[in-house]
Every structure is written in C-alpha cells, then in structure tokens.
Amino acid sequence: xxxxxxxxxxxxxxxxxxxxVNPGLIIWTWIVFLVFLFFFRxxxxxxxxxxxxxxxxxxxxxxxxxxxxxxxxxxxxxxQQKASAEAKSAAQSLLAEARAAxxxxxxxxxxxxxxxxxxxxxxxxxxxxxxxxKALVELRREAVELALGAASKVIGQRLDxxxxxxxxxxxxxxxxxxx
Amino acid sequence: xxxxxxxxxxxxxxxxxxxxHHTSDGYAIDxxxxxxxxxxxxxxxxxxxxxxxxxxxxxxxxxxxxxxxVLVAMWYTKRSLIKQRAHQRAPTGFAGFIEQLVLWIRExxxxxxxxxxxxxxxxxxxxxxxxxxxxxxxxLVPWGATATGNLAVTAALALMVxxxxxxxxxxxxxxxxxxxxxxxxxxxxxxxxxxALTLFMAPIELLSKFTKPFxxxxxxxxxxxxxxxxxxxxxxxxxxxxxxxxxxxxxxxxAAIMLLETLVxxxxxxxxVLLASTFIGLMQEAHH
Numbered sequence: 001x002x003x004x005x006x007x008x009x010x011x012x013x014x015x016x017x018x019x020x021v022n023p024g025l026i027i028w029t030w031i032v033f034l035v036f037l038f039f040f041r042x043x044x045x046x047x048x049x050x051x052x053x054x055x056x057x058x059x060x061x062x063x064x065x066x067x068x069x070x071x072x073x074x075x076x077x078x079x080q081q082k083a084s085a086e087a088k089s090a091a092q093s094l095l096a097e098a099r100a101a102x103x104x105x106x107x108x109x110x111x112x113x114x115x116x117x118x119x120x121x122x123x124x125x126x127x128x129x130x131x132x133x134k135a136l137v138e139l140r141r142e143a144v145e146l147a148l149g150a151a152s153k154v155i156g157q158r159l160d161x162x163x164x165x166x167x168x169x170x171x172x173x174x175x176x177x178x179x
Numbered sequence: 180x181x182x183x184x185x186x187x188x189x190x191x192x193x194x195x196x197x198x199x200h201h202t203s204d205g206y207a208i209d210x211x212x213x214x215x216x217x218x219x220x221x222x223x224x225x226x227x228x229x230x231x232x233x234x235x236x237x238x239x240x241x242x243x244x245x246x247x248x249v250l251v252a253m254w255y256t257k258r259s260l261i262k263q264r265a266h267q268r269a270p271t272g273f274a275g276f277i278e279q280l281v282l283w284i285r286e287x288x289x290x291x292x293x294x295x296x297x298x299x300x301x302x303x304x305x306x307x308x309x310x311x312x313x314x315x316x317x318x319l320v321p322w323g324a325t326a327t328g329n330l331a332v333t334a335a336l337a338l339m340v341x342x343x344x345x346x347x348x349x350x351x352x353x354x355x356x357x358x359x360x361x362x363x364x365x366x367x368x369x370x371x372x373x374x375a376l377t378l379f380m381a382p383i384e385l386l387s388k389f390t391k392p393f394x395x396x397x398x399x400x401x402x403x404x405x406x407x408x409x410x411x412x413x414x415x416x417x418x419x420x421x422x423x424x425x426x427x428x429x430x431x432x433x434a435a436i437m438l439l440e441t442l443v444x445x446x447x448x449x450x451x452v453l454l455a456s457t458f459i460g461l462m463q464e465a466h467h
Contacts (some may be wrong), residue, residue: 021331022204024232027333028239029326033310036246040306044253048281053298118326 144168192417202328202407204236210322242326245313252277254308281305288453292460296351300459303343307336308452311399315444318407319437327447328403330396337396340455345388350461360462361385391458395451402447406440 148164207217221234235243252273259274270278284305290297311327318325328334348359361384370385413433415425 016367019333022236022329023203023331024234025236025238025329026335026338027231027233028235029242029332030339031243032239032246033339034334036250036310037303037306039250040253040309043250044257045302045305046276047257048253049285049301050262052282052285054280079263108282148466 130138140169140172191455193403194412194419197415198408198411201411202404204238204329204331206234206236208237208240208322208324237324238326238332239328241324242314242318242332245317245326246310248317249309255359284308284452288456292453292456293463294460296347296463297456299344300347300456304456305450307340307455308448311336311451312445312448315403315448316441318403319440319444325403325407327399328407330400333396333400336399336451337392340395340458341389341392343455344391344458344462347459351463360388391454395454399447399451402443406436406443409436410440 144165147168148161151164205219206216208217214272216389218234221232224231224233256274256277259272260270260278263270263274269275272416285298285301289301289304293300314332317323318328327336346355348360352359361381362377363384365373365380368376413429413436417429417433420426420429
C-alpha cells in the first residue's frame with residue numbers, strides 16, 4: 001500500500017502530486033490574498049480595531065499628559081524650593097542686618113547717651129564751678145566790702161577805696177592760696 | 180468468511196488512490212454522490228523558460244471560497260459590533276469572539292514581536308491568520324479541500340512573508356542597516372579577522388534569510404497534508420475492511436483525529452503568523 005502510494009507520488013511528481021508546485025497557483029494565491037487583504041483592510045479593519053486604537057491613543061495621550069504634568073510639577077517644586085530657599089536666606093540676611101543695625105543703633109544710642117550725659121555733667125560741673133566762682137567772687141567782694149566797711153568804721157575814716165581793696169584782695173589771695 | 184469479505188472489499192479500494200485523489204489539486208470538484216463539477220484546463224502560457232498555467236484549480240476555488248467565507252464572517256462581525264457599540268453594550272457572541280481574536284493577534288503577535296511598527300503590520304498578519312485558518316478548516320468539511328495542503332499555496336504565502344520581512348527590514352533600518360543583516364558585524368573581533376568572519380558569515384546569513392520562509396511553507400504544507408493523509412488512510416481502512424469490528428474502533432480514532440486536526444488547523448495558522456511576525460520583528464531591529 002505504502003509502496004503503491006509512493007509509486008503514485010513519484011509518478012505524478014511532475015503533474016499534480018502533493019509535492020509538485022504549480023506556478024500558476026502561486027500567482028493565484030497572491031491575487032486572492034491581496035484582494036482579500038485589500039477588502040479586509042478597507043472594510044473591517046477600521047471598525048474592529050478602531051476602538052482598541054482609540055483606547056491606545058487615549059492611554060498614550062494620558063500617559064504623555066501625566067508625564068508632562070509630572071515634569072511640570074517637578075519643575076514647579078524645584079522652583080518653589082529654590083524660591084523658598086532664597087526667601088529663607090533673604091530673611092536670614094535681613095534679620096542679621098536688622099540685628100546688626102539694632103546693635104549698632106543701640107551702641108550708638110548708648111555712646112550718644114553717655115556723651116550727652118558727660119556733656120551734661122560737664123556743663124553742670126562747669127556751671128557749678130562758674131557759679132561757685134561767681135559766688136566766691138561775690139562773697140569775697142561782699143567780705144571785702146564788709147571788711148572795708150568794718151575797717152573804715154574802725155579807723156573812722158574813709159579809706160581810699162581802690163587801693164584798700166587791693167590790699168585786702170592781695171591778702172585774701174594770700175589767704176585763698178592757703179586753702 | 181471475513182477473509183473473503185476483506186478480499187472482496189479490497190478489490191475496489193486503493194487507499195493510496197483515495198489519499199492522493201483527495202489531497203491533490205485538479206480541475207474538478209467532487210460532490211459524490213451528487214456528482215462532479217469539472218472544467219477545462221486553459222492553455223499554458225510560456226514566459227521565457229517558464230511554463231505557466233493560470234487555470235483556477237480546485238485549490239484556487241477553495242482558496243477563494245475561504246477568503247469569501249472570512250469576508251462574510253468579518254462583515255457579520257462588523258455589523259454586530261456597530262450594533263452592540265451603538266447600544267453601549269460589551270461585544271458578545273461571535274462578533275465579540277472575532278474582535279478578541281483580532282485584537283489578540285494584533286497585540287500579542289504583531290505588536291509584541293514587532294514593536295512600535297507592529298500596528299502597521301497588524302492588518303497583514305491578521306488577514307494572513309484568518310486566510311490560512313479558513314483554508315485549513317475547509318479541508319475538514321465534507322467535500323472540502325485544503326488549499327494549504329498544496330505546496331504552491333504555502334510557498335506563495337511564505338514568499339509573501341519573505342518579501343514583507345525583507346522590504347520591511349530595509350524600510351526600517353535603511354540600506355546600511357539592511358546590509359548589516361547580510362554582512363554582520365561580529366562583536367569583539369577587529370581587523371582582518373573581523374572582515375574575514377563577516378565574509379564567512381554572509382552566505383550563512385543569506386541562507387538563513389531563505390530557510391525561514393522555506394520552513395514556513397513546508398511546515399504548514401506538511402502539517403495539513405499529513406493530517407489529511409492520516410484521516411484519509413483511516414477512512415481507507417474502514418472502506419478496505421468493510422467490517423464493523425475493524426471499522427468501528429477506526430471510526431472512533433478517526434473522530435478523535437478529526438478533532439485533533441481542527442486544533443492543528445487553528446494551531447498551524449497561529450504558528451505561521453507567529454513566525455511571520457517574529458521574522459518581521461527580527462528584521463526591524465538593527466542589531467540582528
């Protein structure tokens with residue numbers, strides 16, 4: 001049986017046996033398939049696959065959008081962080097500046113106060129000294145007047161006022177030099 | 180008595196004749212016992228040394244029938260899908276099945292193997308799958324014939340895949356990249372050794388370009404023809420012995436084989452398309 005089949009196979013090898021290739025059939029296959037493919041593509045492909053493609057497009061779009069948003073958010077975050085850091089450093093420098101200014105102001109105020117106080121004290125001292133001197137001079141003159149008055153009374157004559165005074169003053173100066 | 184019966188039955192039964200009659204191409208379609216449609220062979224055409232006969236054969240008729248069948252199924256699918264989508268319903272039934280099948284081939288075969296150019300090749304691959312599937316299945320219906328059981332048909336399909344692979348590769352990689360698939364650059368070997376190795380590899384690479392479609396053609400053809408040989412031989416055994424004792428169990432085996440062949444018909448269509456998409460994908464990448 002097998003041998004018989006083989007014999008038939010071999011006998012029909014060039015004709016219509018299973019292993020023969022009919023070139024006409026190759027051309028027919030191409031024609032039929034290409035026509036089939038054309039109609040398949042034109043008519044059904046879009047309908048069957050459109051939704052899947054749409055979905056894919058939507059998902060791809062969403063992914064791209066998400067990526068874009070993510071990148072944007074990251075950029076914004078970085079910007080924000082930069083701005084925050086900048087603000088922080090600015091605030092810190094401002095604070096330091098203010099502190100320094102305050103310190104300076106305080107020192108300046110203290111110094112000024114001290115100077116003023118000193119000036120005041122000085123003036124007061126000077127005033128006091130002047131007043132004292134004045135009082136002293138007054139007192140002296142009073143004393144001289146009194147002494148002269150008393151002396152003239154004692155001597156009973158009017159002394160030459162100017163020369164007498166000079167004597168007294170000299171005396172007083174001598175006496176003042178002692179204390 | 181049984182020997183006599185056997186002898187008597189075998190007189191008229193020639194299994195080899197049955198097998199070849201049903202698998203070989205011809206210019207007639209049998210509808211026994213309802214008759215036979217026969218037609219005349221057209222005259223040969225001579226182009227150079229090639230003799231060409233463009234008479235549509237039995238396999239051509241079944242091929243066109245398969246294509247028409249797929250188109251009708253697709254038309255029905257399209258109509259159902261549009262109706263189902265208009266009602267905001269999920270695809271169900273036959274249309275839903277076809278939709279899933281199409282999307283599966285598109286995503287898991289075309290896009291998975293070819294990559295970003297996958298959607299471009301998807302219509303070709305899906306059409307190829309349904310075309311082959313329909314041709315394969317037509318061989319399993321009564322009076323049917325398998326066009327894919329003809330080496331010319333599978334060779335034509337494989338040649339087409341070959342052209343798609345090579346032209347697609349050329350388009351994707353450019354002339355330089357394409358030449359790299361014939362004259363491969365061998366990593367890590369420099370100078371004269373590298374050149375020699377490249378030249379040595381060229382015939383192998385060229386050969387591999389042609390063995391791929393050859394394997395495609397022979398695999399599909401072999402599977403279809405072998406399946407039909409088995410089925411027809413079993414039918415032949417039933418006819419040969421003409422007895423219930425042998426015919427009964429044989430018929431059960433035959434039914435099982437028929438089921439197996441249905442699976443094989445789908446499987447071989449899948450394998451053909453899977454390999455086609457793999458070959459296309461391999462050529463799409465610059466690094467061969």
